Amino acid sequence: MSDNSQIRPRQSRAMRRMVALGVAVASMAGGLALGAGSANAASPYDITVKAAVASRGGQNSLKGRQFTAYKLADYVDGTYVSVGDKQLDGVAVDTPDALKPLLNKVLARTAGVSDVTKLPGWKASTNTAGDEQPGANAGGDPIAWMGGFRQTPAGQNAAGNDQAAGYFGYGWNESGPQGVGNNSPSKAYTGSVREFADNLVKDLAANPADQALLDKYKANSQPVACTAGDACTIPLSSSGVYLILDTGGTTRTEYVNANGFKGSWTTGTTQPMIVPTKPDDKDVATMDGYKPSDRTRLGTTGALGEIVVKNVVDEEELPHYIPKQRDETQNPGKDAADNGSDIGDVIPYVVSYRIADMSAYKAALDNGDKWSYEYRVLDYTQPGLKITGTPTVDLYGPEANLYDAKGKVLAKDKVTGADGKTVIQPKTSIALTRVDQIPAYAAKGAGTATGQAGQPDAWYYLSTDPNTDETHMIVGLGKWIVKNYGDIKLNDRTKTLYGSQFAIRYNALITPKILAHQNMTHNENWLDYTDTPHDVNSGSHHSTPHVVIRQWTYDIDLHKRASTSNAGLEGAEFKVTVKDNANPADKKANNSELKFVKVTPDAKNPDVYYYRLPSAGETANVSRVVTGRDGLLSIKGLDLGAYTLTETKAPRNYQLLKSSEDVRISAKFADDPTNFTTPDHQTESRLTISKNNSIIPLVKPMFNFAVTQANAPKGLTITATDAYWSGTDGSGKYYADDKTSWVDTQLTLWNQPINVxxxxxxxxxxxxxxxxxxxxxxxxxxxxxxxxxxxxxxxxxxxxxx
Incomplete structure (x- = not known):
């Protein structure tokens, strides 16, 4: 290594007063993060902004971006060294004098001091001869100080290029005083560089004069318009350190993800980025021992002149599979997996969404700035589906697999790691505070230093309409996420919550109110969240696609009639048993006898009634169902499966049926795996009956559909043993979609008189x-x-x- 005292005087003076610029680290590191790979720029100065990885929007992350570059500092000629030595590699920088007051102000705010002169090593000390003492020289330069290490000449009581001796600055790269920088390629943006860039933008917004000053250092007069692609190049004419701002608004792009789910990217404005370019010929050192062997890196994991776009899109919150499912790891969930339910069934649900990059909001919290951040998981149910109990929230890391290979949710104790084998326990379970009123969203600019006012950090709201059992549930986690996001302060490499996943579990009850809603119900779930990291006090929020899960119950309606006159017969009594529950997880055991609740809808007309299965908290006090005065028997709120009707008492003057009769309820469904509705349609609903009794001497079956195919409405097919709705009406609507009873078929069970x-x-x-x-x-x-x-x-x- 040559003696640095031989460097020409201009270089020597510059290097005495400058701190070498530490280069940004990996693509996810604080605002100076770089992507991997070499640049394909047309000149050594150009900056390439790369598209995000596929899971963060891919090429869509660049669509609609409008980039302007501002030069914050120049490289000092002859100071660029990159020979692979962490204690040596670096480059000295020089911030324009006109910009220093602005950047000094921002640096002081970011570092938490009243002014930059209080920063350690800010002013150079001198020796007895009055010369600068480079061993403690930060150079009084805001960008140089941010570099976090020195590059000093040997001699003059200095040990030469001993970067570890310095202890000031933030250490943008691995050559800094900490020796590690803020590398975090798979995590959120970390480090104070992120805060420095954010604070600079906040100052510009609040002070038009500062914006006018910075505008004088625009490197491109017109913003560079980017389209969807792998990269977007910003042409530049000189090397140095640049601030890149995005003036593009929010864009929305339809997409189909890797699992075939349809949705849309909502791409927000890119966060401010600080990027160093590659050096030009004048920048590189020429002395032996300092001649650079690499012009693309300075002890970093990323390449100079490259950066990965930093914005937030919907996919940050959406998991890789449908974000809400029935929890089929539990028997109630398995029972509902065939889309049919009994009244009284409890259906468990699991909702999972991810945590986006929260560094801008966390920086605001750390700095005492005003901010608001909403992260609300909402669920609205239709009549007959009542959310009960308290939702639970578990937090898992980004590496956790909450779903199996087929996209089905895993049981809580079966969540695995990236290897698919290691069982991953939740990071934490989050306690929720119940609120009686829905907290209001913060208005624009109405945030506080601790977030939006008027709501706990983690809360839930639950209300049910007593007339319909429609339920409105909200789980709010916005303030909790920011406050627990992780430490992004000076030189801290603590793992943040970026990419972590919530698993929110809760139950819903199928109630009798479903009967007044055509025996069908569903709930809609979505995430409403803030996505403006460039303006943490915007008060804005938007929603992910709605997830819809549908459920059906079914009826058996039959007429008891005289075989000789077709008159309705009152007083026929039946025992109802389960022949085949059709779903092994169904709580109704095969061969079990069902008990019912007798319902009289109109108290003034007690002769009109029906039977249904009991709901939660009800007592089933009827073990025999009886036909009414008109001979009608109606059993409601049944799941799919086969049921046996055994006549235990015949109508007066009529014979008891010699054999039981069976009724099987079945259905078919269509589910498009690329959307967020499960299932999309009921394509067929079918009633199949047995023929175990006959009228003598005609040998005519006593169990029939009174309606013939010739008289059946469109979409209904009648055979000797089956009646089923199927097909579409030509407009794409399935006839079976809203058919869960078979009144149109006039299912009839005859009885013969005792004598003739x-x-x-x-x-x-x-x-x-x-x-x-x-x-x-x-x-x-x-x-x-x-x-x-x-x-x-x-x-x-x-x-x-x-």
């Missing part, structure tokens, strides 16, 4: 004897006819008469 009047004699015989008696009469008639013929054959007169 014989017209010839006026006598009464048992109906069951008709066949035998008829056969006896028939045989007697044949015998009489044969005898007469024999007699006639013996009497010629009779033959003539014949």
């Amino acid at each position: 009047m014989l017209a010839q004699t006026g006598g009464v015989i048992g109906f069951g004897a008709i066949v035998v008696t008829g056969a006896a009469l028939l045989s007697g008639g044949l015998l009489l006819l044969a005898r007469r013929r024999m007699e006639d054959d013996a009497d010629p007169t009779a033959q003539a008469a014949a």
